[in-house]
Amino acid sequence: MLADQIKLDTTSAMKAGDTLRLSVLRMLSSELSYKKIDVQRDLIDEEVTNVLLKEVKKRREAIDAYSKAGRAESADKETLELKILETYLPKQLSEDEIRAEIGDLSQFASFAEAMKVLSPKFRGRADGAIVVKIVHEHY
Numbered sequence: 001m002l003a004d005q006i007k008l009d010t011t012s013a014m015k016a017g018d019t020l021r022l023s024v025l026r027m028l029s030s031e032l033s034y035k036k037i038d039v040q041r042d043l044i045d046e047e048v049t050n051v052l053l054k055e056v057k058k059r060r061e062a063i064d065a066y067s068k069a070g071r072a073e074s075a076d077k078e079t080l081e082l083k084i085l086e087t088y089l090p091k092q093l094s095e096d097e098i099r100a101e102i103g104d105l106s107q108f109a110s111f112a113e114a115m116k117v118l119s120p121k122f123r124g125r126a127d128g129a130i131v132v133k134i135v136h137e138h139y
Helices: 002-016 019-039 045-068 072-086 095-102 111-122 128-138
Strands: none
Touching: 002 019, 002 045, 019 045, 019 072, 045 072, 095 111, 095 128, 111 128
8 A cells, every 4th residue: 555655665764864755754644644534544545646646736836936936945845855755656647648548528518527527537647737738728
């Protein structure tokens, strides 16, 4: 399970003295604990991935904000954290792979209907902005 791997990697980072990795994994473990309390059971991999995606999104937004504010050092730190978190996500699909999986969009009556079906299909496997861009090109 993904949650078990994160615990093992936290221990490894602690032993190796990798402070940044340890900090990121502790933060992630904390978020997973909150989610576990919310659902009142052990998390399945899909739920762990959803927590990871939420944290990845936070980092991307922070990188953007820090870059716009001219705070390169903070943006660099967030970028390093983002790379650590992304190692736990499934391999991300390329734009061509996404287009191939989406196939013919004419089966959907509207943009909203297409996104309602496609968003869950690509969650964790592809950047949502790319999926939106591809669907938006058709509508």
